[in-house]
Amino acid sequence: MRSTKTHQIFSLKLLLLGVLLAFIVLFLLRTNLSSADYSKQSSNDNTLSRKTLVANKESSAKEENDNNCPQTTACTKIPPSLAQTLIHYTTSTITPQQTLKEISVTAGVLEKRSPCNFLVFGLGHDSLMWAALNHGGRTVFLEEDEAWIEQIRRRFPTLDTHHVRYESKVNEAEGLMDVGKGPECTAVGDPRYSMCLLALKGLPSEVYETKWDLIMVDAPTGYYEEAPGRMTAIFTAGMMARNREEGSETDVFVHDVNRVVEDKFSKAFLCEGYMREQEGRLRHFRIPSHRDDTQRPFCPTLE
Missing domain, CATH: 1.20.5 (Single alpha-helices involved in coiled-coils or other helix-helix interfaces)
Incomplete structure (x- = not known):
């Protein structure tokens, strides 16, 4: 148990x-x-x-x-510079001096070549437009009226403007045309070192040192006998174009070709053989570099 x-x-x-x-x-x-x-x-x-x-x-x-x-x-x-341009021209009652068709000639070239280096002789109501159309490039304006420069700078401080003095007057054009036919004026070189009386030598150094793709001559005043004439501006534009690096071409525009000086000097020193078109009072020239061929004539032979 x-x-x-x-x-x-x-x-x-x-x-x-x-x-x-x-x-x-x-x-x-x-x-x-x-x-x-x-x-x-x-x-x-x-x-x-x-x-x-x-x-x-x-x-x-x-x-x-x-x-x-x-x-x-x-x-x-949209970039601020373009926005400012749109606002300005939308609200302004002042229109550029060039017509729509004239502006379209330069605008068409800018469309192909911008952003580029664009030199403009003159500062006016169309300046903001040119700078905007060359957005991303460099646009420089040369103006004879210091008071006008200050006024524009206050309104549009982003514009690259420089004061320039013109020594020759409209009533001296005939004598300067004869001067321009001399060998010192047909030689290729930097305008500031040229012996030609038509070459502008008092421009800012950066103007001479920049290779300009487009040049617009729309100044100085030039509309009465005692006013500064555009003879030297037209000649210097042509000299800068010919002195560019080999293989380059420069588009040069001259406004107010209905006037005697602009008509004769653009044909003589930018050459009729280089003229591409004329629209209203605007002529467009395309000038090749002359540095790649020392035997190239100052103006091509017209066919």
Whole structure:
């Protein structure tokens, strides 16, 4: 009886021990599974957080780019200089002195050659337009009237303007035409070192040192006998064009060719053989470099 009871107690202990061991095993298994799930969830959460962070950064960068509009091919914001030009001509009652057809001649050349170096003899109501049409290039204006320069600078400080003095007057044109036929005036070279009386020597040094792709002669005044004439401006434009590096061509425009000086001097020193077209009072010449051929005549022979 005692041995049976002892055996029952021992069996009960084994059962309890087995249950305890099973409980411990289950507990350990559950703990490991929970840890694995937690690690996996944490990993997923971290991955999601990183993705969210990257997405947020990309979104912020995109928003910043949209707001700042950097200078890239994707940027569509209009440059401030062009915006100013649009506002000025939209609200102004003063129109440029050149007609639409005359302006279109130069604008067509600028469309092909800009951004480029554009030198303009004269500062007027069309200056802001020329600078805008040559956006990204360099446009320089030479003006004889200092008071007018200051007035324009206050209104449009971004325009590159310089004061220039003209020594010759309209009533001296006939004598200067004869001077221009001499060998010192047909030689190719830098105008500031030329012995020709028609060469302008008092311009800013940067004007001589820049290779101009386009030159517009629309100054000085030139409309009465005692006014500064355009003889030297036209001659110097032609000399700059001929003195450019080999293989270059310069487009030169002369306005007001209905007047005697502009008519005769543009034909004589820019050459009828180099003239491409005339629209109204505007003539367009395309002058090649003469430095690649020292035997090239000053003006080509007309066919």
